[in-house]
Amino acid sequence: MAQAQEFEKVLSSSDTSVAAFDEHKSAVKRAQHFLHSTPAAVPLIVLVLAIIIFGITIGGRFFSSYTLTLILQQIAIVGILGAAQTLVILTAGIDLSIGVIMVISAVIMGNCAVSYGMPAVLAVAIGLVAGGACGLLNGVLVAYMKLPPFIVTLGTWNIVMATNFIYSANETIRDTDVDVQAPLLHLFALSFKVGTAVLTLGVIAMVVLVLVLWYVLNHTAWGRHVYAVGDDQEAAKLSGIQTKKVLMTVYALAGLIAAFAAWVSIGRNGSISPSAAVTDYNLQAITATVIGGISLFGGRGSILGTLFGAMIVGVVSMGLNMLGADPQWKVLLTGVLIIGAVAIDQWIRKVSA
Numbered sequence: 001m002a003q004a005q006e007f008e009k010v011l012s013s014s015d016t017s018v019a020a021f022d023e024h025k026s027a028v029k030r031a032q033h034f035l036h037s038t039p040a041a042v043p044l045i046v047l048v049l050a051i052i053i054f055g056i057t058i059g060g061r062f063f064s065s066y067t068l069t070l071i072l073q074q075i076a077i078v079g080i081l082g083a084a085q086t087l088v089i090l091t092a093g094i095d096l097s098i099g100v101i102m103v104i105s106a107v108i109m110g111n112c113a114v115s116y117g118m119p120a121v122l123a124v125a126i127g128l129v130a131g132g133a134c135g136l137l138n139g140v141l142v143a144y145m146k147l148p149p150f151i152v153t154l155g156t157w158n159i160v161m162a163t164n165f166i167y168s169a170n171e172t173i174r175d176t177d178v179d180v181q182a183p184l185l186h187l188f189a190l191s192f193k194v195g196t197a198v199l200t201l202g203v204i205a206m207v208v209l210v211l212v213l214w215y216v217l218n219h220t221a222w223g224r225h226v227y228a229v230g231d232d233q234e235a236a237k238l239s240g241i242q243t244k245k246v247l248m249t250v251y252a253l254a255g256l257i258a259a260f261a262a263w264v265s266i267g268r269n270g271s272i273s274p275s276a277a278v279t280d281y282n283l284q285a286i287t288a289t290v291i292g293g294i295s296l297f298g299g300r301g302s303i304l305g306t307l308f309g310a311m312i313v314g315v316v317s318m319g320l321n322m323l324g325a326d327p328q329w330k331v332l333l334t335g336v337l338i339i340g341a342v343a344i345d346q347w348i349r350k351v352s353a
Contacts, residue, residue, distance in 0.1 A: 135255015
């Protein structure tokens, strides 16, 4: 057998262990990674803290089943609109027309059922189609004409609002007329008891919608495509995702959900007023979405966070009302929460940078 070369002797006696780089993460880094992987955690923590703080300040009255279920009833409409807004923001867009789409859909449902005497089921269907069509228009303009979502939806917000007032002549459809001619429109006002708590079908509809959308976004190819488009549209296109189709379906679905919120709002409000178009429903929905940890840069966040965000606003509003505080404190705290949510999002995003 040939004698080993000199360099082979050296190699045989050298250290063969593989270098390992164990990164010892600080508590802050570990928290940052946890929050990055669990985007709904921040709003959930804030919600729990808000409940505890107001509970300690107000006392047992705040923890009563009546108070807590009343908060859920008050946020039902905003929670549903927030779910629609979440889909759009996840694609790095925004929809400023969500609120007025809801109002015109409610007006169409009311007029079809009460003024035109159509069957209530058909009136609801027409209203849902109208909302979906408004959303589809936004989607076509954003996806195929490549117009900025902010500008597109700002334009359609004005168009839909004006159409709403022209079509309705700003006439309110009374609660009693709806009850007599189309009681189906008040479906989501029906309530039932769970122990001492009183829940409405509107609250159940909000929770079910959020859970369904959570499953779709996390366990279907379409949901993964929504996140991919929001994270990097060009990279998504190169990977074979039909980005235009995704954007169009997102905006159309958002319009359909807004129309569904219209049906829930009729049950909540009783009457149908075109003047509700001037209410800041859209701003409330965006607020719930941002506080819920949905990144305005797209591609990150959980729709469960949006539900928690809506509940945070509801808890703060109810808590301040029970304390007899000036209503402007609610506005101030909401502003602080919005800025804080965006700042936390920026801090968390550094993990993936």
